[in-house]
Amino acid sequence: MVSKRSINYSTWTPLAALIILIIISSFASEYFFSARNLLNITRQISYTGIIALGMTLVIIAGGIDLSVGSLVALAGGVAVLALNALGGGPLAVAAAILVAVIVGVLGGAFNGMLVTAGRVAPFIATLGTMSIYRSLTLYMANGGEFRSQSDLFPSFGAGLFLEIPIATWVFVILAVIFQILLSYTPFGRHVCAVGANEVVARYSAIRIQFVKFMTYALTGLTVGVSAVLLASRLNAVSSTNAGVYYELDAIAAVVIGGTSMSGGMGAIWGTVIGAAVLGIINNMLNMAGISTYLQGLVKGLIIIAAVLVQYKRK
Amino acid sequence: MTNGQPQAASQPADQPASQPEELLRVENLTKAFSGVEVLKSLNAGIRRGEIMGVIGENGAGKSTFMKLISGVYAPTHGRILLDGKPVRIATPSAAQRLGIAMIPQEFNLINTLRVYENIFLGRELRRAGVLDRKRMIEIARRLFAALATDVQPEALVGDLSVAQKQMVEIAKAISQESRILIMDEPTTVLSRAEIDSLLVIMRDFTAKGGAVFFVSHKLAEVRAVCDRVLVLRDGELISLDPVAALDEHEMARRMVGRDLSEAFPAKATPTVVQPVLAVRSLTVPGSLAGISFTLQQGEILGIAGLMGAGRTELGETLMGLRKAQSGTIAIDGAPTAIQSPRDAIAAGIAYLSEDRQGRGLLLQYDSVVNITLASLKQYARLFIQNRKCQERARYYVDSFNIRVPSLAADLSRLSGGNQQKVYLAKWLDTAPRILILDEPTRGVDVGARHEIYGFIHDLVANGLSCILISSELEEILGLSNRVLVMRSGRIAGELAGDALNEEEIMYYATGLKVQEIPGDATAPATLSGASGAPVE
Numbered sequence: 001m002v003s004k005r006s007i008n009y010s011t012w013t014p015l016a017a018l019i020i021l022i023i024i025s026s027f028a029s030e031y032f033f034s035a036r037n038l039l040n041i042t043r044q045i046s047y048t049g050i051i052a053l054g055m056t057l058v059i060i061a062g063g064i065d066l067s068v069g070s071l072v073a074l075a076g077g078v079a080v081l082a083l084n085a086l087g088g089g090p091l092a093v094a095a096a097i098l099v100a101v102i103v104g105v106l107g108g109a110f111n112g113m114l115v116t117a118g119r120v121a122p123f124i125a126t127l128g129t130m131s132i133y134r135s136l137t138l139y140m141a142n143g144g145e146f147r148s149q150s151d152l153f154p155s156f157g158a159g160l161f162l163e164i165p166i167a168t169w170v171f172v173i174l175a176v177i178f179q180i181l182l183s184y185t186p187f188g189r190h191v192c193a194v195g196a197n198e199v200v201a202r203y204s205a206i207r208i209q210f211v212k213f214m215t216y217a218l219t220g221l222t223v224g225v226s227a228v229l230l231a232s233r234l235n236a237v238s239s240t241n242a243g244v245y246y247e248l249d250a251i252a253a254v255v256i257g258g259t260s261m262s263g264g265m266g267a268i269w270g271t272v273i274g275a276a277v278l279g280i281i282n283n284m285l286n287m288a289g290i291s292t293y294l295q296g297l298v299k300g301l302i303i304i305a306a307v308l309v310q311y312k313r314k
Numbered sequence: 315m316t317n318g319q320p321q322a323a324s325q326p327a328d329q330p331a332s333q334p335e336e337l338l339r340v341e342n343l344t345k346a347f348s349g350v351e352v353l354k355s356l357n358a359g360i361r362r363g364e365i366m367g368v369i370g371e372n373g374a375g376k377s378t379f380m381k382l383i384s385g386v387y388a389p390t391h392g393r394i395l396l397d398g399k400p401v402r403i404a405t406p407s408a409a410q411r412l413g414i415a416m417i418p419q420e421f422n423l424i425n426t427l428r429v430y431e432n433i434f435l436g437r438e439l440r441r442a443g444v445l446d447r448k449r450m451i452e453i454a455r456r457l458f459a460a461l462a463t464d465v466q467p468e469a470l471v472g473d474l475s476v477a478q479k480q481m482v483e484i485a486k487a488i489s490q491e492s493r494i495l496i497m498d499e500p501t502t503v504l505s506r507a508e509i510d511s512l513l514v515i516m517r518d519f520t521a522k523g524g525a526v527f528f529v530s531h532k533l534a535e536v537r538a539v540c541d542r543v544l545v546l547r548d549g550e551l552i553s554l555d556p557v558a559a560l561d562e563h564e565m566a567r568r569m570v571g572r573d574l575s576e577a578f579p580a581k582a583t584p585t586v587v588q589p590v591l592a593v594r595s596l597t598v599p600g601s602l603a604g605i606s607f608t609l610q611q612g613e614i615l616g617i618a619g620l621m622g623a624g625r626t627e628l629g630e631t632l633m634g635l636r637k638a639q640s641g642t643i644a645i646d647g648a649p650t651a652i653q654s655p656r657d658a659i660a661a662g663i664a665y666l667s668e669d670r671q672g673r674g675l676l677l678q679y680d681s682v683v684n685i686t687l688a689s690l691k692q693y694a695r696l697f698i699q700n701r702k703c704q705e706r707a708r709y710y711v712d713s714f715n716i717r718v719p720s721l722a723a724d725l726s727r728l729s730g731g732n733q734q735k736v737y738l739a740k741w742l743d744t745a746p747r748i749l750i751l752d753e754p755t756r757g758v759d760v761g762a763r764h765e766i767y768g769f770i771h772d773l774v775a776n777g778l779s780c781i782l783i784s785s786e787l788e789e790i791l792g793l794s795n796r797v798l799v800m801r802s803g804r805i806a807g808e809l810a811g812d813a814l815n816e817e818e819i820m821y822y823a824t825g826l827k828v829q830e831i832p833g834d835a836t837a838p839a840t841l842s843g844a845s846g847a848p849v850e
Binding site for chain 1: 690691740
């Protein structure tokens with residue numbers, strides 16, 4: 001339902017912004033268009049980009065999930081524990097992936113329960129679990145790191161397939177799946193309906209609580225995937241630093257991608273573009289030698305600008 | 315257009331002679347949305363002291379006209395003259411400064427603020443720098459006293475009924491010392507007494523030199539209130555004549571551009587008596603008390619009653635939107651548990667809410683999405699088959715004569731009548747056997763109204779059974795084979811045949827008469843509830 005209306009100007013704005021940004025970047029730096037740099041960008045954006053896919057559904061359904069960053073650390077940490085406990089072989093790696101996804105889904109499902117059965121406002125519920133998940137992670141690691149003892153584990157997260165980073169592959173494949181889910185399945189349409197008008201959705205026999213719950217559970221799934229990719233790339237998970245500010249990046253990608261913060265409408269491909277815009281800006285700031293401490297400022301301004309543009313359109 | 319007749323009687327004596335007779339005039343006023351002209355070169359003027367009726371089908375351009383005057387839209391061409399001088403009305407607050415106040419169809423009130431805070435929003439009275447609550451409350455109280463309504467200035471707007479909110483909007487507009495008042499469908503939800511006091515207020519307002527635009531579908535009211543009537547059709551001015559020259563029939567004829575000879579299609583009597591739906595002692599705490607009735611195959615069962623009688627609650631309970639505490643629902647003789655709207659759809663029940671915009675349709679989505687929203691299962695195994703959805707929507711758009719720019723156009727741009735047709739299509743697409751219509755023609759223009767009556771008639775002729783909840787007695791009488799009158803959550807009476815008339819319905823609705831319904835031992839037996847309360 002979203003793809004059909006993509007002819008209008010507003011849905012094309014993120015794409016136009018991306019193209020302009022690429023043009024500017026290519027003039028600003030000769031290294032920008034090198035394959036190495038571009039692939040690097042795609043890998044860098046994939047971790048929060050994957051989470052942003054789930055976040056898109058949550059936001060379209062009228063919610064928000066602030067806990068994703070903490071859940072990345074928790075899911076990644078537990079996955080590393082499982083990996084080490086099972087000896088670090090190929091089966092242990094597979095188990096670690098599975099464990100990360102399970103922990104992510106459970107964490108997301110808990111958010112979903114709070115929002116639906118518990119009727120807690122999404123902002124508050126996930127603000128609470130953001131603290132809970134981080135605290136659990138810190139406690140388990142005693143404030144330190146979960147360090148993998150496997151030599152096999154990093155080869156998966158840092159690996160390439162057909163010259164393209166595995167993380168990028170996962171991001172692209174998940175984006176396609178989520179776009180299909182949103183645009184071509186009854187569930188996706190129900191997500192839009194719940195966000196557009198919950199009362200109308202209820203009167204139309206849509207199980208609004210189930211739909212909302214599923215958006216959080218699916219976000220948990222994306223968090224789990226992202227967590228294991230990140231853990232395996234670094235071969236460790238820091239309980240203090242892993243996933244910090246990921247909620248910011250994920251929400252930013254969604255908003256820049258043109259999904260309405262008030263819910264009801266949005267597009268996965270917009271979110272992918274949003275993630276790319278963020279990644280390129282980061283890349284440019286790095287190449288220009290601007291302090292990493294200032295990059296948050298730029299990101300914040302972009303989010304605000306994106307929301308302003310959205311607001312002005314109405 | 316204007317016939318130059320002097321209106322000296324209603325002109326205040328202190329008006330300087332040099333001031334033009336017309337308070338506001340529009341010249342060649344045109345509004346186009348993406349190239350489509352919805353108002354075409356309108357020339358008209360309103361005089362001091364005049365109440366001008368503005369009528370037309372939905373989509374005729376009435377609302378656009380009013381929004382141009384009140385600064386919501388900017389004209390594509392043409393100009394607006396106030397006191398003979400061209401003015402630019404760029405924003406609603408600019409209109410307010412010029413003394414033009416609009417009472418909107420949909421309320422612009424803040425639910426979390428108190429009534430007086432809403433009335434004085436943005437122009438709060440102050441004393442020594444702080445809010446002068448006392449004076450604002452006092453002024454609000456006087457406004458409501460003048461309107462003969464019982465709204466408490468200190469009540470939270472969110473706690474008010476729809477009718478009370480309407481009165482707050484009216485009080486707000488009047489308190490702004492406006493010279494031109496625009497009332498967009500002001501009387502749709504008001505009671506008789508409130509309408510009467512509103513009319514007095516309007517007369518009072520015009521006697522002071524103000525002018526009122528009165529936009530309404532209720533032609534009887536237009537006739538009773540207005541001095542002249544402006545008729546719009548397809549964005550064009552059809553006529554602007556003194557009201558005395560028109561009767562309701564003529565107004566309707568000019569609005570639709572053809573004769574509406576037969577208001578209601580001939581009633582068909584169900585040939586076989588076969589109960590489709592049997593409700594026994596249905597009770598919902600606080601709204602329904604022991605409701606029992608039977609719906610026959612191919613029947614239109616009207617449900618009449620005053621506001622708050624429990625009619626909508628009954629519809630919502632049958633749809634599984636409210637939990638029944640006790641009672642049974644049988645479909646084709648088989649007891650059926652309806653716990654959710656999904657159960658209701660599975661049982662072949664469809665319910666069209668009275669609140670089309672708030673509960674019925676996703677206005678920011680197109681007709682395809684809306685028509686298939688409740689029946690999406692049919693179009694999807696794993697993936698939605700968009701082509702099938704579109705074909706289906708196209709079928710409804712064609713057979714119901716729904717006027718849409720395209721299938722992909724947002725419903726927010728459709729007129730009320732067209733939205734209602736989309737809403738009807740949405741629920742017919744679930745293939746119901748029992749169709750519950752709650753105020754199916756609220757905010758729907760005359761032409762579309764007749765079409766909808768025709769659709770209901772045809773559907774029932776094809777075996778659908780229909781429960782028709784309506785506050786329009788004419789509609790209930792014109793369509794129903796049988797009528798249940800509800801009062802205080804109970805069925806007060808059942809009327810059919812010769813007993814089916816307006817007076818009888820009112821007797822039961824107000825409690826002047828009470829029938830003993832078999833199987834409904836809880837029916838009230840006293841007359842204590844009798845009052846002159848009007849039909850909602």
